[in-house]
Amino acid sequence: MQTVKQINLSGHHTIFRLSEDAYDALRQYLEQARLSLRDDPDHEDVLRDLEQSIGEKLTARMRSGEQVINITDVSTVLEQVGPVEGGNSNNLKDIPQGKRRLYRIKEGQNIFGVCQGLAAYSGIRVDWVRTIFIALTGVTGGLFLLVYLALGFLLPVVPTHAEYDAVHKASLNLS
């Protein structure tokens, strides 16, 4: 006996009954849509439109109100509705701009890329930054390692130096 899950879709009074995989697929689509629309001031409104439309299409595919909707139904409907295109798809735009900022840089990282980030930020060569870090860790009896770890968890990440420069340049133009 397969698990049946229930879901409410905006505007529809009836509750939709879905198989578990169909339910998961629908939830995943809606969450992805919410994510794509997070910069849209009317995202709640757009999400309601989408849910309503998905509900109408699912209703049209059901032969009776009792029917459990399966993954094929959901996949077909979601394919018709298509991926949600929000205002921006560029992740770098999500990074707040306006001033020079510290990032971790994954390219050439030894551990978290903190030293790479500090080097790019300060203009000091990365070997020097690493040496200073190791020296400070030695002098403080390992306590400074906590600073490294904290930075590793707190700093935002960019994948490459080229992207760091791109963000940085954009910031300079703005400020």
Add this chain to the structure above:
Amino acid sequence: MENTDKFTPLRKGLLEFLILNIVSSRKVYAADILKRLSKTDFATQEGTLYPLLSKMRREGLLDYEWQESDLGPPRKYYKLTDTGHQQLVEFRQYWQFLTNFIQELGENDNANR
């Protein structure tokens, strides 16, 4: 068409003006717009259309009203605002200008050869 990828951004940018055109003739709901475009190069989907309609409404080009439907929940029927009408007129003029301009460029180049 071989260069079809190159035209993608162009089509994307034009979509908004095609919607203005479609909505200008009568009150429509989203599915009408999709259906009107479905067999054309500009075929699109709800996932693209809804955010765009919402943006156009925010910019004051469109407005909607709810209408009951026999087949399910009430639907949003869109119509153009005065600003929307005005923008459509401007777009058509600009399009006309572009068409003439492109035509002219081609002719001049041929004449100079």
